[in-house]
Amino acid sequence: MLKKRSILALFGLLFILLFISACSNNTSSTGEESEGSDGEDQTTEEASGEKTLIFGRGADSIQLDPSKVTDGESIYVTNQIYDTLVRYQEESTEVKPALATEWETSEDGLTWTFQLRDDIKFHDGTDFNAESVVFNFERWATSAEYIYYGYMFGASEEDLGGIIEKVEATGDYEVTFTLSESNAPFLQTLAMPPFGIASPDAVEKHGEDYFKNPVGTGPFVFEEWLPDESITLSKNEEYFGEVANVDKVVFRTIPDNGARFMELQSGSIDLMTGLNPQDIQTAEDDQNLQIIRRPSMNVSYLAMNTDKEGPLSEKLVRQAINLAIDKERLISLYEGIGKPAKNPLPPSLWGYNDDIEDYGYDVEEAKALLAEAGYADGFDITLYTFANPRPYMPQPKVSAQAIQEMLKEINVNVEIIENDWDTHLNVTENGEHDMAFLGWTGDNGDPDNFLYVLLDKDNAKKGSAGNIAFYKNDEVHDLLKQAQTEMDQEKRTELYLKAQEIIHEDAPWFPIAHTTPPIAASKNIVNYSPHPTGSEPFNLLDIEQ
Numbered sequence: 001m002l003k004k005r006s007i008l009a010l011f012g013l014l015f016i017l018l019f020i021s022a023c024s025n026n027t028s029s030t031g032e033e034s035e036g037s038d039g040e041d042q043t044t045e046e047a048s049g050e051k052t053l054i055f056g057r058g059a060d061s062i063q064l065d066p067s068k069v070t071d072g073e074s075i076y077v078t079n080q081i082y083d084t085l086v087r088y089q090e091e092s093t094e095v096k097p098a099l100a101t102e103w104e105t106s107e108d109g110l111t112w113t114f115q116l117r118d119d120i121k122f123h124d125g126t127d128f129n130a131e132s133v134v135f136n137f138e139r140w141a142t143s144a145e146y147i148y149y150g151y152m153f154g155a156s157e158e159d160l161g162g163i164i165e166k167v168e169a170t171g172d173y174e175v176t177f178t179l180s181e182s183n184a185p186f187l188q189t190l191a192m193p194p195f196g197i198a199s200p201d202a203v204e205k206h207g208e209d210y211f212k213n214p215v216g217t218g219p220f221v222f223e224e225w226l227p228d229e230s231i232t233l234s235k236n237e238e239y240f241g242e243v244a245n246v247d248k249v250v251f252r253t254i255p256d257n258g259a260r261f262m263e264l265q266s267g268s269i270d271l272m273t274g275l276n277p278q279d280i281q282t283a284e285d286d287q288n289l290q291i292i293r294r295p296s297m298n299v300s301y302l303a304m305n306t307d308k309e310g311p312l313s314e315k316l317v318r319q320a321i322n323l324a325i326d327k328e329r330l331i332s333l334y335e336g337i338g339k340p341a342k343n344p345l346p347p348s349l350w351g352y353n354d355d356i357e358d359y360g361y362d363v364e365e366a367k368a369l370l371a372e373a374g375y376a377d378g379f380d381i382t383l384y385t386f387a388n389p390r391p392y393m394p395q396p397k398v399s400a401q402a403i404q405e406m407l408k409e410i411n412v413n414v415e416i417i418e419n420d421w422d423t424h425l426n427v428t429e430n431g432e433h434d435m436a437f438l439g440w441t442g443d444n445g446d447p448d449n450f451l452y453v454l455l456d457k458d459n460a461k462k463g464s465a466g467n468i469a470f471y472k473n474d475e476v477h478d479l480l481k482q483a484q485t486e487m488d489q490e491k492r493t494e495l496y497l498k499a500q501e502i503i504h505e506d507a508p509w510f511p512i513a514h515t516t517p518p519i520a521a522s523k524n525i526v527n528y529s530p531h532p533t534g535s536e537p538f539n540l541l542d543i544e545q
Contacts, residue, residue, distance in 0.1 A: 050247035050248060051245065051248075051542075052246065052247060052248040052250060053246045053248070053249045053250070053270050053525075053541070053543060054249075054250045054252055054268070054269040054270050055076075055249060055250065055251050055252065055269065055270070055271045055272070055538075056254050056260045056263060056264065056269040056271065057073060057076070057252070057253060057254070057260075057272070057273055057274065058073075058253075058254070058255055058257065058260070058273070058274040058389055058421075059253060059255065059388045059420070059422075060073065060227060060229075060231075060253045061073050061074040061076075061225075061231060061251075062422055062425070064077060064078055064081070064211055064212060064213075064214040064222065064225070064231075065078075065198070065210055065211040065214065066079075066148075066193050066194045066195075066196045067136075067140055067146045067148055067194045067195070067196075068145060068146060068147065068148075068211065069148075069194075070147065070148065070194075070425075071421065072390070072391065072534050072535060073421070075193045075194075075534070076251070076535040078193055078196060078214065078216075079193050079196075079218075079536060079537055080218055080219060080220040080249060080537055080538055081123075081214050081215075081216045081218045081220060081221070081222055082193070082197065082214070082216035082217070082218045083098050083099050083197060083216060083218050084098055084099065084190060084192070084193070084195050084196055084197065085098060085099050085100040085114055085116075085133070085175075085190050085191075085195070085197070086098050086099075086100055086187060086191045087191050088191050088444075088531065088533065090529055090531070090536075090540070091295070091529055091531070091532075092532070093188065093191075093442075093444055093445025093446075093533065095188060098191075098241075099116060099117055099120065099133075099197060099217065100114040100116055100117075100175075101115050101116065101117055102114075102115045103115070103187070109182030109183070109186075109487060110178060110179045110180075110181070111176065111177070111178055111179070112176070112177040112186065112187075113174065113175070113176045113177075114133075114174065114176075114177075115173065115174055116128075116130060116133070116174065116175065117173070117240060118172070119240060120217050120240050121217070121238065122199035122201070122202070122215055122216065122217055123199070123215045123216060123221045123222070124199050124201060124202050126199055126200075126201045126202075128197070128217055129169075129173060130169035130170070130172055130174055130175045132197060132200050133167070133169070133175045133197060134167050134168065134169050134175065135200040135203075136197050136198055137164065137167040137177075138167065139203065141160050141161040141162070141164065142160060143160065144157060144160060147464045147466070148192070148194035148195075149162070150162065150459075150464070151452075151459055151466050152185075152189045152192070152453070153183075153189075154458060154481075154484075156458065163179050163183055164177060164178075164180075165178045165179060165180050166178045181484075181485050182485050183484055184446075184448070184483070184484060184485070184486060184487050185446040185449070185484070188444035188445060188446050189444055189446075191444060192443045192444055193443070193535070197216065197217065198210075198214070198216055201215075202214075202215035212225055217236075217239075217240075218236065218239070218537065219235070219241065219242075219243070219244045219538070219539035220233035220234065220244060220249055220537075220538070220539070221233060221234050221235070223248075229252070229253060230251060230252045231250070232248060232249070232250050232251075233249045233250075233251075234247065234248050235248065239539065241539065242539050242540060243539065244538065244539040245527075245539070245541065245542035245543070246538065246541070246542070246543060254269075254272075255387070257276045257279075257389055258276060260272050261276065261279050261282075261520065264283075264520055264521075264522065265286065265288075265289070267288075270521060270522050270524075270525055270543065271520075271521045271522070271525060272520050272521075273517065273519055274388065274389040274390075274394070275291075275518050275519075275520045276389075276394065276395075277333075277334060277335030277337060277394050277395070278335060279520075280335070280337070280518055283518075287523070288522060288523050289520060289521065289522060290520070290521050290523055290525070291518050291519070291521075292518070292520075292521055292528060292530055293337075293516045293518055293519070293530070294391065294517045294518075294519060294530035294531070294532070294534070295516065295530070295531075296339075296514050296515060296516045296532070297346050297348055297349065297441060297442040297445070297533065298346060298391065298392045298439060298440060298441040298442065298517075298534070299341050299392065299439060299440055299450070299512075299514055300338075300341070300392035300393045300439035300511075300512040300513050300514075300515070301341070301344070301437075301438060301439060301509040301512055302321075302325075302403065302435055302436070302437060302509065302510040302512060303428075303433075303435065303437075303438055303469040303508065304318050304321065304434070304435050304507075304508055304509065304510070305431060305434055305436070305468070305469060305470055306469055306470055306471050306508050307431060307460070307470030308431070308434060310434075311373070311375055311379050311381070312381070312434060312435070314375075315505075315507060316369045316370070316373035317369070317373050318506070318508065319359065319369055319507045320366040320367070320369035320370045320410065321407065321412070321435075321507075321510060322507050323359050323360065323361065323362045323366035323369070324361075324363055324406055324407055324409060324410045324412070325361070325403055325406050325407070325510055327340050327358070327361065327512070328361070329402065329406075330402055330403070330512060330513075331512075333394075333395050333399055333402065334394060334513055334515065335394075337515050337516055337517065337518055338512075338513035338514065339513060339514050339515075340358070340512075340513060341511035341512055341513050342356055342357075342358035342504075342511055343356060343503075343504070344450050344451060344454060344455060344503060344509065344511060345447055345451065345496070345500065346442070346450075346514045347514065348532075349442065349445065349446075349450070350447070350489070350493060351447035351492065351496035351497065352447075353496070353497045353500040355497075356500060356501065356504050363409050363410060366410045370410060370411075370412075377411060378410060378411025378413065379411075379412060379413070380412075380413045380415070381407075381412060381413070381414055381434045381435060382414070382415045382416075382417055382434045383400055383403065383404065383415070383416050383417070383433075383435045383436065383437070384417045384418075384419065384424060384428060384432075384433040384434075384435070384436040384437070385397060385416060385417070385418050385419075385424070385436070385437045386419060386420070386421050387419065387420055387421070388420070388421050390439055391439075391441060391515060391517035391534060392441065392513065392514075392515050392517070393437060393439055393512070393513075393515075394515075396418075396437055397416075397418055399437070399512075400414075400416045400418075400437065401416065404416055414435075417433075424436075428465070429462070429463060429464055429465045430463055430465075431462045431465065431468070431470055433468070436468060438468055440453075441533060441534035442532065442533060442534075444533070445533075447483070448480070448483065448484055451476075451480055451496060451499055451500075451503075452480045452484070453467075454466055455467055455471055455476065455503055456476065456477055456480050457471070457473070457477050458477070469508035469509060471506065471508035473502060473503075476499050476502050476503060479495045479496075479498055480499060482495055483495040483499075524543055524545070525541060525542075525544075526541065526542050526543075526544055528540075
């Protein structure tokens with residue numbers, strides 16, 4: 001009898017425990033939270049049991065139509081939503097198939113034919129095919145607002161199509177490009193995020209609002225955008241590539257570097273960019289965190305507006321400013337993540353001219369050049385900077401203040417004007433600045449993507465300028481255009497070496513640094529490989545439980 005009662009008691013206790021467990025599981029599965037929870041601290045395991053990656057960043061995206069933006073915050077998100085015809089290898093800028101499975105080009109380099117996948121649908125359920133590719137390229141070639149198309153294919157107000165004469169659907173799943181001239185970086189260019197293929201139906205449906213209703217074929221599907229707060233994406237279960245390991249990605253905007261790092265430490269976010277240099281060691285010492293470094297393919301710079309009447313239109317003045325800034329002192333603000341730059345190209349790219357000697361730091365020589373140019377008494381000038389950190393410039397305001405102090409030594413009085421990221425891009429593209437900070441992370445591993453985009457006269461148009469120094473040198477232009485059509489890399493290298501010599505002499509920039517940007521992550525983020533181009537799809541990474 002005693003044994004029977006013990007067994008009954010044991011079964012009763014077991015039943016109670018199971019009932020409590022079931023109630024707890026039911027509460028989790030319905031997404032109900034305990035009293036006092038605002039849901040902000042749910043990261044890798046949401047109440048529903050889904051894996052959610054929360055990515056912290058310093059600024060919101062400008063828009064989610066990748067063909068209209070050049071900023072990293074927008075491209076980070078669009079890289080998850082869209083696919084391109086070809087894509088880069090996981091850790092390099094070598095090209096591999098994506099929406100196109102194979103391709104061939106004519107001997108003269110003027111005709112490119114791509115075979116496309118025949119088993120893909122856009123996120124809205126419509127078919128991907130050759131006609132959808134043609135639709136996108138024709139869309140980009142009919143309006144100057146698609147700035148990247150213009151940068152990379154030489155489009156102008158007179159010829160919006162640039163070097164692409166026509167794009168044809170030569171089969172249901174075959175596309176042929178006809179170029180007006182050979183273009184050495186053409187294939188590399190097609191892998192760039194701005195050439196992500198959008199759903200024609202979605203573009204037509206949303207019209208001017210398409211930029212906030214993106215539809216591609218990529219590993220993640222757009223769900224929601226709360227401006228200046230967050231963007232939410234969900235896994236594309238039908239993705240033709242490797243289906244994502246995480247169910248959702250949330251991009252959270254947290255402007256302050258320190259606040260963002262505190263949220264990482266507390267577990268509110270899983271991954272972050274824009275780490276203060278002084279917090280790197282703290283992260284490395286934290287057993288719950290890790291530092292992952294992005295391979296360097298970038299440059300930060302101080303651009304001088306050569307198009308404005310006044311001192312900066314004089315080469316001697318620009319050279320004097322280069323001599324008056326102590327680059328080593330400026331680089332110390334990067335606290336180990338930056339190396340001094342002397343060229344617009346990073347040294348990791350072929351075509352880099354290592355024979356060029358940097359200006360060095362020489363205040364007396366700077367004063368002499370100013371006197372020779374007629375500015376012995378100095379002048380007043382503005383320096384525009386951005387509030388949020390960038391991968392190539394972790395402390396923009398402090399860097400601006402350092403330059404302000406240094407230029408006082410040559411009687412150049414600098415007024416610092418700080419704007420949010422969106423405003424900064426707008427004012428510099430329109431040439432409102434005297435001097436301005438900016439930087440660039442390479443898109444395709446080709447020198448053309450730095451020198452032509454950032455310093456050619458073709459890209460010095462107010463309102464859409466990639467060349468915010470508004471530097472216009474006909475000899476440089478001829479060299480860069482010749483390099484685009486030359487298919488022999490050794491000959492292209494010679495052209496780029498010469499172009500860098502002229503640019504160095506003309507001094508439209510004060511080149512600052514090349515960085516290896518640190519990314520801080522929780523320890524349970526695995527299989528994450530940052531790409532040299534500055535962003536990557538998140539379908540390969542995972543979150544260990």
